[in-house]
Amino acid sequence: MIQVTYFHHSGFMVETEKNCLIFDYFTENGKYDFLDISKYSSKKIVVFVSHFHQDHYDRKIFDWQKTIPQIQYVLSDDVTPIRTVQNVHKVHFGKIYQIDDIIIETFHSNDEGVAFLVKADNKVIYHAGDLNWWHWNGENDKFNKGIAGMYKKEIDKMKDSVIDVAFVPVDPRLEENYILGLDYIMKTIKVKKAFPMHFWKKYDIYNTLQKDERSVNYRNCVVSIQHMNELFVIKEEEV
Template sequence: MLKAVYLAHSGFLVDTGGPVMIFDYYKDTPRGGTLKDGVIDASALKGRDVYVFVSHIHHDHFNPVIFQWEAWAGQIHYILSHDVPMRTGAVRIRPGETRTAGDAQVRALCSNDEGVAFLVKCNGVCVFHAGDLNWWHWNGESRAYNDGMGQHYREQIDLLQGEQIDTAFIPVDPRLEDKYILGVDYFMRRVGADHVVPMHLWDDYALCQKLMDDPAAAPYCGRIVSYTHRGQILEL
């Protein structure tokens, strides 16, 4: 069974039963913490085949500490968005590209904020991590701005039609107020996934339950995965 560990914000460890994927890790506190605290330590990676993904350079999605993990993992592969400083041996990926890293096939979509979103196929599992690609509709912004953001998001998500996605990690941001559901709703109706995990919550974990209770989410509410704290294990 696929499982994930919520690390912080948009950061997750996905355990495929073989290789481990880590997305957008940034919060390495508390010092001396372990995976149960949402912190990657040596015991989490020892002897494992690890794939580390950075969707973009924003401070809440990237921490250079990830490059210290080479000393812990059995094998480690870094897949970095084109805006992240290059690391020797890493795979750099741009929107529209499909690259291979180890046994993983990685496809990048173009974010409408910064960097990329990832579609990853590895060990018989297909995972989508949206990074900061979202239907960003901000109350108070101009209609032209919001329409452009929405159009970009829809065009990128439509590129995934036909993919059989096991788990999708999609932003559900409380700052969008009543428009918080637009991105995840469009994704689930147009593409879908066996499980969808809200992220980018800014610690507003009640938003998971709000999403599950939202009438708009009724067709897929049983596939929404909720969580309440860092280090929580999610059965997928």
């Protein structure tokens, strides 16, 4: 069983048997600070930050070390932590890292920082950060083609993986191109459950996705997020 909590924007927590993995926690200046870290002290806690943008990197995460000193931080190397924090692992794209029995592979974001592929308790978790097929209407063809090429190259590196839970941007600002990044992943990699993210509180994106003819072969694997601080229990037979 895996439990997934959606916090806000691209912020999620994944609880496996022994581990608690937190990705891109974002409170939006303290407005949406849902996590009581003391509840998770029986598990190993690892906090991931994919890059320094303020919607992915919130210094609130360092407060948690006052409650749980052994908490670990995996930070993209463009992130500067506060000086007093301990147990920091700075990571660069295109590498494999190990923290005890957790294996972390990093991918090159075509925006900033990294995407993460994490193996923990025999589960495989993908968090894209800002790695996405950013096709902006109004940008020139050369730009959009370059971004698309970088995106496909990184995703193709995972084509032999079986991902239990994937967190993937579906950004409504891209208009009809919102689905491209997710669509490419779902057609390239075996993904059991995909959570949309980076949708700027536009929860309706899930309904749009379900009706989009491009999602016909994988829409059953896409999870409907309805609100912040929402818990999802994923049973063993589903992943």
